[in-house]
Amino acid sequence: MNIATLIRPDLAALEPYTPIVPFEALSERLGLPAEQIIKLDANENPYGPSPRALHAIAEYPHYAIYPDPDQLPLRRALASYTGQPVERILCGNGSDEIIDLLMRLFLAPGDVVVESPPTFGMYSFNTGVVGGRIVQVPRNDDWSVDVEQLAEAVERERAKLVFLPSPNNPDGGVLPRAAIERLLELPAVIVIDEAYAEFSGESVADLVGHAPNLIVLRTFSKWAGLAGLRIGYGLIPEPIIEHLWKIKPPYNINMAAVAAGVASLADLPHLMDNVDKIVAERERLFTALQTIDGFHPYPSRANFILIRLRDGRARELKLALEQRGILVRHYSKPGLSDCIRISVGMPAQNDRVLSELQTLNGQY
Known part of the structure; x- marks a missing residue:
């Protein structure tokens, strides 16, 4: 065989x-x-990491017990940090897991994701894993996104998902808020990856919930120094997040990560x-x-x-x-x-x- x-x-x-x-x-x-x-x-x-995070990991007493599948301690702390309600927050084993969950939720084989390279490699990689098709709209010479070309590609290809980091990796450029608002007019889910937002001071997290097709991804890996614990989260409108809860692994955030995340948010x-x-x-x-x-x-x-x-x-x-x-x-x-x-x-x-x-x- x-x-x-x-x-x-x-x-x-x-x-x-x-x-x-x-x-x-x-x-x-x-x-x-x-x-x-x-x-x-x-x-x-x-x-x-924050010294408080390291202390919280060391002092947590219940590692023999499965973690909270609802991630409530961390989501409540994130609600205070982001200004978004708990109901719009989902935590993942790194933001990579949220990317994977979104792909599995929206993409059938052959469905299209649009990105603007050069950019973070996990978008095209995960698209391939689920059998989707990646459509790329190259960036301009100054690394800015050609918003109208991207919008045309979304319409032409009937794309379901658009992934854009802000700041972008590898160049560090920020996507203007007006450009994101233009993209939100499209018939696709717009995912803005804000892994580096704390270093830029700019975010569109406040638009989540007002725009039904906007998702914002964040991570503790960069600003909080917790890359080794894999703590990511998404700010996601309720009509989308309710389906993500159905397909996420039940215990995807370990309690060391929860303890460190909550302690980090208490040590801003x-x-x-x-x-x-x-x-x-x-x-x-x-x-x-x-x-x-x-x-x-x-x-x-x-x-x-x-x-x-x-x-x-x-x-x-x-x-x-x-x-x-x-x-x-x-x-x-x-x-x-x-x-x-x-x-x-x-x-x-x-x-x-x-x-x-x-x-x-x-x-x-």
Whole structure:
């Protein structure tokens, strides 16, 4: 019996998603102690979680008991944070799970999702997993979305879902509120992924519920330093969220994540101070990168900076930095092959990166 013949042909042919290598694996691969590695390739928070979150994880007494399937402690805390009612909030094992649930809810095989690349890779990946069809409307040269071209594609393809991050990954640009309001006129569900919203200070979360086809996704991975616990959530109109509750796994948020999420939301002054530090470092890093010959950094409203390099040196520079214990992101995607993306670190980390970039720049 050939088991391979039982596998869905479309999934057998699917290109796997390429995740970031874990910290421990990087340490082993590079032959460097973990404390010597500067990891700026995954937009993680260099300041880490709130001390209250770590304490809450350590002190939670009931890990032998299944978690609350209704996620009520975390959803109530999020209602206060977002200004949205509990009834419009659904938590997931990272916002990736909410993306997956939305795909499974709306897409039959062949149904269309529209995105605007370059952008977050999970939208096209998950579309393929459920047998949907991705339609891409490329961004303009300045990374802005061509809203009218996108609207035309939605109408032409009868798309069911549109996924747009704001700020966008990998460039950090924000989608104007007026553009989102224009897209909400379309006969499709518009999903705005606000994973980096705390760094931009801009959000359309207040429109959820007023627009029946708007969903906003958020995460604790970036601003709250909890990427390792996988806590995402969606702000979702009631006519949609009631069906998502039917298909989500019953115990999808573990109690360590709930405890850490609630404690983080109770420690906003500390965490938002860290956000302010990252934003200040982002601006300092951007200004310094502009002075390096052959580097073109793009303005960002997130916690990372995309840089275009001349002469196709991006991959070589990424590998050279890696040998020095500095991890940055390089892309092989069209339009990005001569780019690297650097997550904003703490001041000393950023100083080291700038020093190494200056040194290496003279070698290429």
